[in-house]
Amino acid sequence: MSDILERLRRMREGDAPTHGGRVLSYVYDSGLDEIDDLADAAARLARPLNGLDPTVFPSIAAMERDVIGFTRRMLHGGRSVVGTVTSGGTESCLLAVKTARDLWRSSHPEHASRRPRLVAPATAHAAFIKAAQLFDLDFDPVPCSPDGVVSASDVIERLGEDVALVVVSAPSYPTGALDPIAEVAAAASARGISCHVDSCFGGFVLPWWPDLPSWDFRVRGVTSISADLHKFGYAPKGVSVLLQRGRRRHRAQFFATTGWAGYPVVNPTLLGSRSASPLAAAWAITQHLGSDGYARLTGSIHRVASAVAAAVEGIPGLRVIGDPTGPAIALGADPSVPEEKRVDPHRLADALVAHGWKIQPQPGLVQSDGVRISHSAHLTLTPVLEQRVGExxxxxxxxxDEVRGQGQADPRMLLAALRALGYGEGGRVPGPAAAWRLLRLAGAGSVSADQPMSMLMALIEQLPRPVAEALLTELLARMSEP
Ligand SMILES: Cc1ncc(COP(=O)(O)O)c(C=O)c1O
Structure with a gap:
């Protein structure tokens, strides 16, 4: 058996490091070893349980009560706020959308045959595009400024009778912008529209961040909030909380049926059988850290954010995009200096790999009004980074210094080739075999942890979206093909 584990260890050697802060996305290292040990031990204790039925395993309900209670206090929810522990941010967002859609349908019987709209700034997480697809809503993205800032009036203007849900972020992932939550929630409330605050990313940081306007349940029109324990809750992957204002709203999230031949099924989440291990780990961590522990860790993040922002100000040709709040910042080229002095963020990301650091390239996004949100590099700032922020x-x-003046990668040749093959704007969408050929042609037949990404990102930005999506689907699908 030991050889099996040895093989896994060897496979893991190819992974990006999950600890130490050198990967500034995907992983959330508190820097406190004891938290990981505690989470492991708690997860192991809960491993054999099935979260499907807390009546059989009441420890699950007990842990959920504690975790939901902690999150509710943190987000200033009163007794009317209830909720559910889910498997992650995407599931929390999906359930918020499903709930709002079902409530909209029951309160608008006259629109029974109509698809409701989901209004959100274009910087809202892609989970809401997915939710709209899955639950049959029209996703209506509100254009933002090139820095990813949305104006409250642009959002409010779109709130009509057919809107089932408006989403705002605290903060948004791409640039760390805190959306105008109070204004949007008030307008939504006046029109009887559900308003979800997506704090999947920042939910366990912003409650301790200094000098913020109200953005949580203190804002009356906010009807639900998501906050991920597997991000800045520092729990292992697989756990988030969705809080809903009012039992009626919360119950609309459930699926219950006695209409089959087996046991009565009652699911508050999308899954049936589910692991209780991530919940147990999150429970243990929240018990251990308490509010004071999260406050201390947020202090570290705040100091890291200030130090990085100050340093970027001193790097010619580079800038922090917009005015971020919390643990995310995005870096972009400074358009106020001549092109030969600009630092392209994707080239920067590629160059940083050789120095042992990974930041996350984000392609530019041309919005429905023609305004392009700048391409950038995202940095998730974790507490552990404080130990080596100077480095x-x-x-x-x-x-x-290495990439200054190089400009964004230019995929023109590749685009021309793809166009000639019929995959241009309004053209064909490649199936699996063609997509694979195209990827190899673009030199992107495999992606390893330290491969340069500038060209692939530039290509993704400029390809017709269905073509880019088909290529990326193929890339991921091929990785796991036996
Ligand atoms: C603001 C926001 N919402 C939702 C999600 C989706 O979370 P998950 O990846 O846990 O499904 C993320 C992930 O980064 C996020 O930043």
Whole structure:
């Protein structure tokens, strides 16, 4: 058996490091070893349980009560706020949308045959595009400024009778912008529209961030909030909380049926059988850290954010995009300097790899009004980074020096070739075999942890969306094909 584990260990050697802060996305290292040990032990204790039925395993309900209670206090929800522990941010967002859609349908019987709309700034997480697809709503993205900032009036203007849900983020993932929550929620409330605050990313940080306007359940029109324990709750993957204002709303989230031949099925979430291990780990961590522990960790993040922002100001040609709040910042080229002095964020991301750091390239997004949200590099700032922020800033400055003036990668040749093959705007969408050929043609037949991404990102930005999506689907699907 030990050889099996040895093989797994060897496979894991190819992974990006999950601890130490060198990967500034996907992983959330508190820097406190004891938290990981505690989470492991708690997860192991809960491993054999099935979260499907807390009447058989009441420890699950007890842990859920504690976790929901902790999150509710943190987000200033009163007794009328109830909720559910889910498997992650996407599931929390999906359930918020499903709930709002069902409530909209029951309160608008006259529109029974109509698809409701989901209004959200274009910077809202892609989970809401997915939710709209799955639950049959029209996704209506509100254009933002090039820096990813949305104006309250642009959102409010779109709130009509057919809107089942408006989503705002606290903060948004792409640029860390805190959306105008109070204004949007008030307008939604006046029109009887559900308003979800997506704080999947920042939910366990913003409650301790200094000097913020109200953005949580203190804002009256906010009807639900999502907050991920497997991000800045520092729990292992597989756990988030969705809080709903009012039992009626919460119950609309459930699926219950006695209409089959087996046991009565009652599911508050999308899954049936589910692991209780992530819940147990999150429960243990929240018990251990308490509000004071999260406050201390948020203090570290705040200091890291200030240090990185100050350092970027001193790096010619690079800038922090917009005015971020919380643990995300996005870096972009500074358009106020001549092109030969600009630092392209994707080139920067590629150069940083050789220095031992990974930041996350984000393609530009051309919105429905023609305004392009700048391409950028996202940085998730975790507490552990405080231990080596000086080293990170040094690598950032050195990498910027290496790529300054290079400009965004130019995929024109590849685009022309794809167009000639019929995959241009309004053209064909490649099936699996063609997509694979095209990927190999683009030199992207495999993606490893430290492969340069500038060209692929530029290509993704400029390809027709259905073609880009088909290529990316193929890339991921091929990775797991036996
Ligand atoms: C704001 C926001 N919402 C939702 C999600 C989706 O969360 P998950 O990846 O846990 O499904 C994320 C993930 O980064 C996020 O940042």
């Amino acid at each position: 990170f800033i040094g690598a950032l400055a050195a990498s910027a």
